[in-house]
Amino acid sequence: MSTTRNTRFPRPAVLVALVAAAVALIGTGTALAATPAAQKFQDQPLVPGTPCTVTARACVDLDSKQSWLLDGGKVVNGPVPVATGDAERPTPIGHSLRVYRKEQLHHSGEYTATNGEPAPMPWAVFFQDGGIAFHEGRTDTPSAGCVRLAKDHAVAWFNHLQIGDQVQVVSAAAVHAERG
Template sequence: MRTARRRPGVIVAVLVGIIGLIGAGTALANSPAAAQFAEQPLVYGTPCTVTAKACVDLDSRQSWLLQDGKIISGPVPVATGGPGHETPVGHSLRVYRKEQLHTSSEYRLTNGEGAPMPWATFFEDGGIAFHEGRTDTPSGGCVRLSRDNAIAWYNHLQIGDQVQVVRATQVHADRGLAPPPPPKQW
């Protein structure tokens, strides 16, 4: 009978990695943006604060346009990133570029051309944007909207405007609020 040989180096490496991940999570939770987010009141009916101009809830896959702490459009259905291509969470993302007829340099059509991303409003590094597209399947990380909604988001959001991408279940838990309705399934 063969006995298992212990590998202390592997165990130590795994423990160090876990501790590092816990520390990174704590650092993110204690970031200035997260602290400011926690101090601001939420816009009624959304999981985002009064400082946001656009709100995305990854749990319900919905988005809102906001102005002066009030909803001016939404909730509307959106597609967000699927496994391995998750839409990044952020409390103080900013619109940094807009392109009405953008094409992706990462995703290609079957003919080799870049996938269309009309009405693109970029708010996160790596080409993450609101743009027109299907809302019934996961995206590559962007927030896809119907054509009319993509145009409305494009027209409303200006360079420098704050975008918040959150998980309502986490926001509610962090604030001691009743949980939101259960997330939709794909």
């Protein structure tokens, strides 16, 4: 008689170790705020008129619902109005997000338009996992986490931003409070 072991699920000891590691990482969230990357953001000068630093190529302020394009520590476009996520589907905050994909005629894999077709996301510039991107869309209603811009601005963001460029999505109030 042979026995077969079900290798599809990890052993209980492995599960316990994974859960313990996850809990430890969650507990270090505030400790991570003091890492060199976070301190680097704190040490960098802000671009005048924005809550973002000189290393950013695009800046989003979640408080004022505005965005800027930056080059060499100077504003080259903006501020322009944007729509960002709401409490249920927030736009992720980050000081060193990176553009990883651009797609001029993208359609959402998660959301559908009123006609049942995948929702259009023209001029999409992806900068965060989960399909978070700058793209053309309404700026008068909350997004599902993306940063929506009027068409002319979406085209400008698409043309300006390149793969690897740094995007900063911040709360201006939090940035100013942290910096005194």
